[in-house]
Every structure is written in structure tokens, then in C-alpha cells.
Amino acid sequence: MTSRTTRAVVAGLSAALLGGGTAGAAPPRSREPILLDTDFQLSSPSDDALALLLALQSPELDVVGITTVAGNETVARATSDVLRVLEIVGRSDIPVYRGAGRPLAHVAGAWERASYGRWHADGEAPPPPPGGFARKKAEAGTAADFLVRAVRARPRELTIAAIGPLTNLALAMRQDPGFAAGVKRLVIMGGAVAALPDGAGNQTPNAEFNFWVDPEAAQIVLRSAAAIQLTPLNPCRKTNLTQSWYERIVSVETPVTGLVRDILGPQFAADARRRVSMYDEVAIGSLIDPTLVKTRELYVDVDVHHGIDYGVSVGGDERWPGAEAARRMPVQYDLDWPRFAELLVQRLTAPPRALSALRLSAGGRSPAPPGSCPPRSRACRGGRPSRARSAGRGRPDNAATPARR
Numbered sequence: 060m061t062s063r064t065t066r067a068v069v070a071g072l073s074a075a076l077l078g079g080g081t082a083g084a085a086p087p088r089s090r091e092p093i094l095l096d097t098d099f100q101l102s103s104p105s106d107d108a109l110a111l112l113l114a115l116q117s118p119e120l121d122v123v124g125i126t127t128v129a130g131n132e133t134v135a136r137a138t139s140d141v142l143r144v145l146e147i148v149g150r151s152d153i154p155v156y157r158g159a160g161r162p163l164a165h166v167a168g169a170w171e172r173a174s175y176g177r178w179h180a181d182g183e184a185p186p187p188p189p190g191g192f193a194r195k196k197a198e199a200g201t202a203a204d205f206l207v208r209a210v211r212a213r214p215r216e217l218t219i220a221a222i223g224p225l226t227n228l229a230l231a232m233r234q235d236p237g238f239a240a241g242v243k244r245l246v247i248m249g250g251a252v253a254a255l256p257d258g259a260g261n262q263t264p265n266a267e268f269n270f271w272v273d274p275e276a277a278q279i280v281l282r283s284a285a286a287i288q289l290t291p292l293n294p295c296r297k298t299n300l301t302q303s304w305y306e307r308i309v310s311v312e313t314p315v316t317g318l319v320r321d322i323l324g325p326q327f328a329a330d331a332r333r334r335v336s337m338y339d340e341v342a343i344g345s346l347i348d349p350t351l352v353k354t355r356e357l358y359v360d361v362d363v364h365h366g367i368d369y370g371v372s373v374g375g376d377e378r379w380p381g382a383e384a385a386r387r388m389p390v391q392y393d394l395d396w397p398r399f400a401e402l403l404v405q406r407l408t409a410p411p412r413a414l415s416a417l418r419l420s421a422g423g424r425s426p427a428p429p430g431s432c433p434p435r436s437r438a439c440r441g442g443r444p445s446r447a448r449s450a451g452r453g454r455p456d457n458a459a460t461p462a463r464r
């Protein structure tokens with residue numbers, strides 16, 4: 060595809076997203092348009108990457124925009140890594156907007172730096188993703204501006220899947236008081252609810268990573284008028300991806316399974332008995348098939364006091380003193396893991412949806428070939444990054460380092 064054609068496709072899709080598309084540009088009604096807000100990274104923990112692939116490979120969902128935020132890594136790395144993944148799977152038509160590089164108020168102290176290794180927002184220029192940086196850059200403008208614009212253009216039509224710290228969402232809500240009510244639904248991977256089974260935290264004893272990184276943002280979002288569905292740590296603790304599930308996925312060769320091999324292969328190579336936990340994938344899975352999870356309606360709020368419970372989410376059947384502004388929402392507490400794993404295998408091994416998706420959205424124009432690589436890239440073989448390049452990078456999931464999502 061020529062750069063001119065690429066620009067035409069992107070322009071068409073952006074117009075469709077913002078409500079100005081021409082005939083044939085709108086996605087089919089049966090596919091739910093979603094925006095993904097993510098602290099993306101390709102090295103472990105890579106649940107954002109697997110969640111994105113699951114969404115892209117699912118006919119129920121239509122990923123119409125991605126916003127990045129600092130969390131697992133810097134926002135610069137989140138942005139460059141997600142752009143590269145989109146390039147590998149032939150979905151560079153999806154616009155990516157760079158978001159907040161730091162939380163609203165949470166400043167790193169000695170404990171944050173010591174427990175995390177370094178503060179998530181600190182960092183130098185991001186390392187090149189496997190195969191090198193994507194040719195396409197992030198769109199101009201901020202994530203919050205884009206979110207506000209997109210929701211105003213399609214009120215109560217867009218679902219947002221927020222799978223990182225909630226800084227971008229809080230900024231959008233501050234910017235536009237009508238933003239929260241304009242979102243069709245907002246699924247959030249975040250928090251841990253002690254009133255439900257498996258409700259311990261993973262950053263402090265009771266705080267989950269995404270909420271702990273930006274507690275003030277989490278409180279703003281949870282207290283908003285948005286129709287929230289919460290995926291806390293509780294159901295995620297039912298996940299248990301063993302090597303046999305992994306082998307089923309990578310037994311099929313596509314750019315998507317190649318990425319899965321790059322992400323999970325080194326972990327199983329290091330320990331064949333490893334059991335990989337999943338987090339952001341559960342939030343996406345619950346959008347694809349709500350019957351995979353059990354939910355319970357609770358009032359949920361987040362502690363923003365700088366004490367022992369900073370960033371802790373608390374859920375209860377009724378409001379309680381200090382949580383008068385809490386809102387009631389469906390909270391997931393259990394997951395049908397075998398059925399979820401089957402869904403994951405089925406979707407990730409399906410033929411990549413890039414071609415059909417682009418034909419639907421862009422009037423039949425030819426997309427960039429899936430798995431395209433920068434010219435003369437030694438790290439890129441056969442349409443996907445080499446295993447050697449990424450093997451051993453990052454920290455393994457479920458390792459001794461604190462869990463973060």
C-alpha cells in the first residue's frame with residue numbers, strides 16, 4: 060500500500076470514528092466499537108498486548124482507537140510498542156493517541172521506587188520494539204482530547220476498555236463534564252475487592268497496581284456517571300494459562316500467534332510448568348462473552364488518603380462513611396477459566412482479521428500486509444519479529460517481582 064493510500068485509509072477511518080464518514084465507512088452494527096486505553100508494553104507483563112490481540116481477533120468488537128498511558132512502563136514506550144504491534148498484525152489503520160505520562164497526584168517516594176525497581180513514569184527514550192519502531196507515529200493531540208472528541212461525536216455508542224491507570228479517563232472527565240455519561244459502557248481492569256473472594260492486592264497488601272498508580276484518577280472515574288463494569292483482581296485469579304494451552308495457540312502460524320510466541324515463549328522455555336496469570340484479557344473477554352464472568356452489584360470507591368490504604372478499592376452492599384459519593388456497579392468476582400481459555404485459543408489462532416476488517420471499514424482498499432517489517436530489519440523474519448530478538452526480555456509474569464497490570 061502506498062503512503063498516499065495509507066493516509067486515505069486512515070483519514071477515512073478517522074472520519075468514520077468521528078461521525079463524518081461516508082457510506083460504507085461505518086462498522087457493522089453487530090460489532091461493538093471500542094476504544095482501548097492501555098499502559099501497553101510488549102515485554103512481560105504483556106497482558107495488555109494479549110488483550111489487544113484478543114480484541115482485534117474477535118468479531119464482536121471493533122477497536123476504533125487506542126490511547127496510551129504510563130503504567131507498566133513510560134507512556135513513550137506504551138505508544139511505540141502498541142504502534143509496532145498494530146503494524147505487525149496489519150492494523151495500522153487504528154489511530155493511536157499518546158496520553159498522560161504521570162499520574163494526577165501520586166508522586167514517587169522511596170517505597171515506590173524500591174518496590175517497583177523504578178517509578179513507572181521515569182525512563183529514558185523507549186527501546187525499539189522487536190523489528191524496530193513502527194513506521195507510523197501516534198496521531199497529533201492528546202489522548203484526553205481524542206477521548207472527549209470521539210465520545211461527543213458518537214454519544215452512548217462507544218465502549219471504553221480501560222486496562223491501565225485511569226489518568227486519561229479522569230482528564231477527559233475533568234475536561235468535559237458530559238464525557239462520562241456519553242460513554243456507552245466503561246469496562247475497567249483495576250482494583251481488588253476484599254469483600255469478595257480472592258480480593259487481596261498485588262501492589263500493597265490490598266491495593267491493585269492500576270488503581271495504586273493513580274488513586275485520585277481511579278476515584279474520579281469510579282465516582283463518575285459512567286456505566287462501569289469492574290474487572291478487579293478477583294476473577295483474574297482464576298486464570299491459569301499452562302504450556303498445553305500455549306502450545307495449542309502457537310501450533311498455528313500467523314502474525315498474531317507469532318507475537319504470542321514472542322511474548323509467552325521465553326516464559327515457558329524458562330519453566331515449562333509456569334502458569335501464566337491474565338488480567339486485562341479478562342476485561343476484554345467479559346465484553347466478548349459476558350457469561351464468562353459472574354458479577355455482583357456493589358458500591359465501589361478508592362481510598363486517596365496517604366496512609367496504609369492509599370489506592371485501595373473498597374466494595375460494599377451499601378454506602379459507608381467516607382464513601383458517600385460511591386456508585387453502584389457490577390463487579391466481577393468469578394471466571395469460567397476453561398471456557399475463557401478455549402475462547403482465547405480459538406480467537407488467537409483464527410486467521411488474522413486485518414484484511415476483512417479493513418475491507419469492511421475502508422471500502423475494500425488493500426491494507427498493508429500483515430507482519431510487515433521495516434526494510435533491512437535483521438530482527439524481522441517471515442512477517443514477524445524473530446524469537447531471538449525478544450527472548451529473555453523483560454520480567455516473567457508471576458515472577459518474584461510485584462505484579463502490575
Ligand SMILES: [Ca+2]
Binds near residue numbers: 098130223
Ligand atoms: Ca494494563
